[in-house]
Amino acid sequence: MADSRPDGKAANDGNENLPGRPKAEFLRSVREALGRPPSGSGRAVPPAQPYHRLEETLPHLEAQAVELEARLRENRPLLLDSFAEMAARGGWNVHRVSGVEAAIGRVDSLMSELGAARIVRSGQPVFDDAPVDNALEGRGIQVTAIVQGERAERAQLRQEIRRADVGLTGTDYALAETGSLVIMPRRGLSRLVSLVPPVHVALVRPEEVLESLHDLFLLRRLEYHRRGGEMGSYLNFITGPSRTADIEMTIVQGVHGPKTVHLVLIE
């Protein structure tokens, strides 16, 4: 624990003497406000009646995930329909295609409809299955792929993303309940590809579609505990285009993020 100094000072960080209240003192005042006696150990006392979710152990979560997978497999065709419907209601332009070839063709025709000259594309496994670069480059479109394993120079990568007409990504999950894509930026996947260009195009594979928010958080939580407490730095739900209604409650699309979003569902 970072809170190792006996005086309780600089509870936050070993090197810096930061302003603010030491952790022990802050928590003591919270405890006192709750009308509880100070804890003897210096650590907060867990609730006498433990919170049910935090009681679940890894095997519990594993078992629930097995059930979940079975349910998803069984309901997949229906799930894809309801995902496609909710995504469209959430503001995505939904393109349902069957097979990888059709997906590549759809991306290709989409880019020509959009008049895209520069594309940035994340390095995700879906593009190994559906290699789109050749077709696009054949048209004279410049594709900058963020290739896993290569550390692009940060400022240069950012410039490419800013100049791009379209950001092309895969997804980690898709939610039928809300019509959202859930993307976890990491190696090969910049946080900015799905955000900075005016158009975002995403490829979705059937096995990525979950039913509900509950499914997603169960799986994320399971993954967190499987990886010994690693969540990954970032996770984003994306549901349709960027929107604002801050002037006279009139909805405008594309204020800081993409104005137009397309989703190609590969069946």
Added chain:
Amino acid sequence: MPEVKTSQFVTASAAAMLDPKLRRALDRVGVGFDVARRSAISEVTEEAWEEWREEARSIKIHTLDHLDYYLELLHDNVTAAGGQVHFAADAAEANAIVSHLAQNRGVKVATKSKSMVSEELELNPVLESLGIEVYETDLGEYIIQLAGETPSHLVAPALHKSKEDVAELFAAKLGLPYDEDIERMAAAARTALRDKFMQADLGISGANFVVAETGTLVIVTNEGNGRLCTSAPRMHIGITGMEKVIPSMQDLAIFLRLLPRSATGQRISSYVSMVTGPRREDDEDGPEEFHLILVDNGRSRMLRDPKLREALYCIRCGACLNICPVYQRVGGHAYGWVYPGPIGAVVSPMLTGLKESKSLPQASSLCGACREACPVKINIPRMLLELRHRTAESENPQERASSRSERFLAGAYARLMRTPGRMALAARIGRIAQRLLPGMPKPSSSKNRSWISRVPLPLLSRWTRARDLPPLPSKSFRQVWQDELSEDTRG
């Protein structure tokens, strides 16, 4: 803390009601947000909604009852993810932490996504005094920053501005040609802020939730500015009230169902972003440092108070504002501090002191609509009554909301009510006075009777300045009972 003007509620609200532009803006709240909220609820069914509200409330009750434990768990897990947690007892401490980090890291430009807590801290002027450029990036917040104003709604901060106001503002402050096309104004803000995002060394965000189990900060947004603030700069500072912690990642499912539907009627917002520590070694981008500042600033006073603790369950959706007949008439600024509307009328007296904010609990018809609309079932009317009780009974005369004459009248009324004989006598005198005094409506027992809008008597004339009274009926209920009803029951 920003200037507390809650004591001016009576005059500010009277002025607000006469402002036709504000009237038009507030009309949009009821027909826009609240209608959307109702339709989102009917889509999931009332029964499901009620279950979600119950579950969310029970999570909040549990977490707040063990807040010290969950804050420590949160601290440990943010730290484990490579972030740093700071604790601030008040606004000055929170601002000192941000200032220290900004100066120490040589920050020149900071971008902010919407954060009500930072409004409470009045952080921007502190950073600006250090020579740091601070840009609000939520469109509504950007507008009010340019105008030098404060938010008037929890969700739509620039609600009170018309498109003409914004066009004038952009012309004056950004040097753009006057253009009141809303789409083009949004595009202009995008362009103006895009460079700032890319220049910024520091991104500041609030938090809608923080998950203790994983050390994750969650923000719910629509524009994408929250994503940019937490992705582009090399340092991210999240600032949040300590009550925003929830135990488990899996608790988010319920809150993400409740918040967007209650706020704007959306099934989910365009974006939900979850930040757990700084960028990892092999991430492509993201901030190198992540700091989380947990702010008390008066919240432990609410925690200590069992009758008012539930105000800390608030998830700041704004549903109680959108449905409130008082908010809809007077708007957000009349409330005089950061948090307006029914929930503000509870929170402001607790955070700024009853002495300053004693008028706010009176600003309610106690109709109960706020409680019905609240996604975590906060009993706002009960707390408003509790605060009224305190303003009436306080030992400290400065905390008393009523004038001496009002208390005299209330005392006299209480004495009358306790003695049937005196009550009957007073009613008889009242009926005579009602006949003799000028400007009184005819006594009648019909349903569409007219009201007494002014009583030309010393104390009552003041009472009726802002209130109408029903005239005394020609017969009291006691008489009606004796003469007619009791016969019926016997017969």
